[in-house]
Amino acid sequence: MKLIDEQHINSAVTAANNLSEEEIDGFVSRFKEAQPNLFVFLLAVCEDELNDEEIESLFFTGVIIWYATELAGAHVPVVTSETLEEVDIQNAELL
Numbered sequence: 001m002k003l004i005d006e007q008h009i010n011s012a013v014t015a016a017n018n019l020s021e022e023e024i025d026g027f028v029s030r031f032k033e034a035q036p037n038l039f040v041f042l043l044a045v046c047e048d049e050l051n052d053e054e055i056e057s058l059f060f061t062g063v064i065i066w067y068a069t070e071l072a073g074a075h076v077p078v079v080t081s082e083t084l085e086e087v088d089i090q091n092a093e094l095l
Helices: 006-017 021-034 036-044 052-072 081-094
Strands: none
Touching (some): 006 052, 021 052, 036 081
16 A cells, blocks of 8 residues: 655645646546546535535545545555445444
8 A cells, every 4th residue: 555645635735726727627537537436426425414515625635635646656446336335334334
């Protein structure tokens, strides 16, 4: 497992914050191509429990984490829908 340090996270945040309106779509598309199931999950999760600002913040955090792993050169396998379902069940049991 590769360590994702503060520098990678800060670089990812800086890069995302400096994107123009035109560049944002391409950036998000790269995330969608790299992690399609996670993309859908982050947009759909808790839509009944979170407001739009909270959903946007959660999605942005997910994209930043993905990009930080890219910057660090960490190979993160594609998250499967099965993995997301398993984790969702485990989280529900903890609540």
